[in-house]
Amino acid sequence: MNQPQDTVIRIDVPGKTEKAEINILCFNITPYSQFKQFIFCSIFVFVCYLAYGYFLELIFAKPEVKSVGVYITLVQFLITMSLSYGESLIRNPIKRKVPLRTYAILAALTLGTMSFSNLALSYLNYPTQLIFKSCKLIPVMIGSIIILGKKYGFLDYVAAVVMCVGLTMFTLADSSTSPNFDVIGVLVISLALLCDAIIGNVQEKAMKQFQASNNEVVFYSYAIACVYLVVITAVTGVLTSGFVYCSQDALTKYTNIFLLSLSGYMGLQAVLTLVRICGATVAVTVTTFRKALSIVISFLLFSKPFVFQYVWSGMLVVLAIYLNHYSKKHPNYVPSIFLRCWQHISSMYQSEYRYLRMKSKIYSDTV
Numbered sequence: 001m002n003q004p005q006d007t008v009i010r011i012d013v014p015g016k017t018e019k020a021e022i023n024i025l026c027f028n029i030t031p032y033s034q035f036k037q038f039i040f041c042s043i044f045v046f047v048c049y050l051a052y053g054y055f056l057e058l059i060f061a062k063p064e065v066k067s068v069g070v071y072i073t074l075v076q077f078l079i080t081m082s083l084s085y086g087e088s089l090i091r092n093p094i095k096r097k098v099p100l101r102t103y104a105i106l107a108a109l110t111l112g113t114m115s116f117s118n119l120a121l122s123y124l125n126y127p128t129q130l131i132f133k134s135c136k137l138i139p140v141m142i143g144s145i146i147i148l149g150k151k152y153g154f155l156d157y158v159a160a161v162v163m164c165v166g167l168t169m170f171t172l173a174d175s176s177t178s179p180n181f182d183v184i185g186v187l188v189i190s191l192a193l194l195c196d197a198i199i200g201n202v203q204e205k206a207m208k209q210f211q212a213s214n215n216e217v218v219f220y221s222y223a224i225a226c227v228y229l230v231v232i233t234a235v236t237g238v239l240t241s242g243f244v245y246c247s248q249d250a251l252t253k254y255t256n257i258f259l260l261s262l263s264g265y266m267g268l269q270a271v272l273t274l275v276r277i278c279g280a281t282v283a284v285t286v287t288t289f290r291k292a293l294s295i296v297i298s299f300l301l302f303s304k305p306f307v308f309q310y311v312w313s314g315m316l317v318v319l320a321i322y323l324n325h326y327s328k329k330h331p332n333y334v335p336s337i338f339l340r341c342w343q344h345i346s347s348m349y350q351s352e353y354r355y356l357r358m359k360s361k362i363y364s365d366t367v
Contacts, residue, residue: 022273034277041274042286048267049290053126055260059253060121064245069119071242072257074229076114077222079261084219094219097210106206106217107224109199114225116192123185131166132189139197155327159320166316214272218265 022030022037029037060069088094120129203217233239246253274286 022277037277038274041270041277044270045267045274045286046290048263048270049287051263052260052267053130055256055263056118057121057126059256059260060118061126063122066119066122068238068242068245069122070115070229070236070238071233071246073111073115073118074226074233074239074242075246075254075257076118076261076264077111077226077229079258080265081219081222081226083262083265084215084222088215088219091215092213094213094216096216096220097212098206098217098220099210100220100224102202102206103220103224106199106202106221107228109195109202110221111225111228112195113192113199116188116195120185120189120192124189128185129189132186132193139194153327155323159323159327162316162323163320166320214269218268 029040059065059072117129206212233242271287
């Protein structure tokens with residue numbers, strides 16, 4: 001005879017849904033309040049990215065790294081890919097949802113962003129490189145207008161102008177004080193900025209369209225980029241020369257590269273968690289303060305000439321970032337003085353237009 005089976009009755013209480021788990025890497029911070037979660041994420045962002053900036057300048061600021069920078073970037077990508085895969089083993093296995101064609105594009109953009117950013121440090125001061133990286137707004141706006149036909153508000157254009165002025169002044173200060181300043185560095189960091197501006201749009205579209213996780217996007221982007229780098233370094237001979245360079249005092253150099261990759265990966269995950277908890281505006285505010293602190297620490301730890309022009313030009317860039325994010329909350333905001341000026345000019349134009357039409361009508365009637 002068949003034994004009677006127990007019937008399980010599930011009662012769902014309306015209005016009570018299970019909260020999604022919130023993690024920073026493998027640390028579960030779901031039980032804590034939102035304020036404590038914000039504090040934890042902010043601490044991670046500051047500590048990890050300050051360490052990332054330190055190791056980045058320590059490794060790439062040396063002149064001899066110019067010829068082997070791509071090899072160091074390859075090692076950095078391999079470590080980041082391994083960290084992503086290791087995290088997936090602890091949390092959730094990676095299941096690819098995004099087509100490989102999309103990842104091939106993302107990998108090329110990731111490679112361009114990281115390689116050009118690292119290479120730029122051989123030509124520019126780290127503060128100048130960081131200021132350029134903060135000015136993603138300009139290429140994003142240009143690309144959106146040309147490609148998507150997007151329209152921007154008054155504050156967006158003001159922010160772009162202020163940012164251009166601040167960026168120009170910061171670059172001029174660097175060119176007058178830095179002994180190793182090179183115009184090639186400006187070109188290289190501009191290419192990195194262009195790739196960085198495009199990659200965000202492609203990542204967002206892929207993650208929304210295919211419901212892909214952050215870990216999946218990071219793993220496949222860096223894995224395919226590693227394939228690109230192996231081919232590039234093998235063909236150019238940098239693979240051999242880079243290996244020889246890092247073999248000299250291998251423990252110190254590979255340890256620095258590992259710490260660079262680890263701090264960058266942990267910082268990235270903390271930023272993504274911060275966006276999820278508090279939104280993009282709060283995350284950008286935290287990262288902006290982090291960049292300002294990184295610039296100060298760079299001047300303190302690494303000997304470089306300082307002029308006050310660095311301060312006010314950097315403040316212009318920070319102001320531009322603030323105006324850009326303020327415009328997202330108030331897209332139609334225009335200062336009253338500009339509105340009154342526009343209304344005055346418009347009324348003058350209308351009166352002159354009516355006057356000319358009247359005169360032309362009188363002239364046509366008399367003829």
